[in-house]
Amino acid sequence: MPVIRFVREGRDVECYPGENLREVALREGIELYGLKGRLGNCGGCGQCITCFVDVVGESSPGSLSGRTGVEEQKLRRRPQSWRLACQTLVQQSVLVLTKPQTGLADADKTIAQAKAQPLPAGPTAWPVDDNLVDEEQSETTTSDEEA
Numbered sequence: 001m002p003v004i005r006f007v008r009e010g011r012d013v014e015c016y017p018g019e020n021l022r023e024v025a026l027r028e029g030i031e032l033y034g035l036k037g038r039l040g041n042c043g044g045c046g047q048c049i050t051c052f053v054d055v056v057g058e059s060s061p062g063s064l065s066g067r068t069g070v071e072e073q074k075l076r077r078r079p080q081s082w083r084l085a086c087q088t089l090v091q092q093s094v095l096v097l098t099k100p101q102t103g104l105a106d107a108d109k110t111i112a113q114a115k116a117q118p119l120p121a122g123p124t125a126w127p128v129d130d131n132l133v134d135e136e137q138s139e140t141t142t143s144d145e146e147a
Contacts, residue, residue: 001015002015003015005094005095007097015090025098042086046087055096056081056115063091065089082100
């Protein structure tokens with residue numbers, strides 16, 4: 001499974017390929033928002049731009065979905081590495097810095113340390129539910145016996 005390394009928080013979080021970055025962060029208790037964002041975020045529609053993050057290292061090109069039209073418009077004066085978490089789908093492992101607009105003590109050192117530790121590449125498809133596969137196989141066996 002892909003791993004999102006949240007640099008500021010010092011946490012690695014697994015997710016499914018194609019999962020929304022904002023939803024993963026919120027599910028895991030990662031704070032994406034500053035005060036303004038906590039008081040008035042749009043709930044993931046890409047309108048408030050309070051969930052932006054800095055992608056400080058991709059394990060490979062295509063680790064994230066491409067920038068959406070909303071991102072191009074809302075982040076036009078921001079660095080290219082900044083993304084709206086609500087508009088970003090995680091395909092492979094990646095390093096993310098939350099709240100890049102706020103300072104981070106020893107930012108260069110912290111980011112270098114995070115990059116130095118290898119990230120798993122992650123799968124390219126959804127994992128298979130073994131219980132579901134077992135049920136399908138038993139149904140197939142039963143129907144073969146009846147014929």
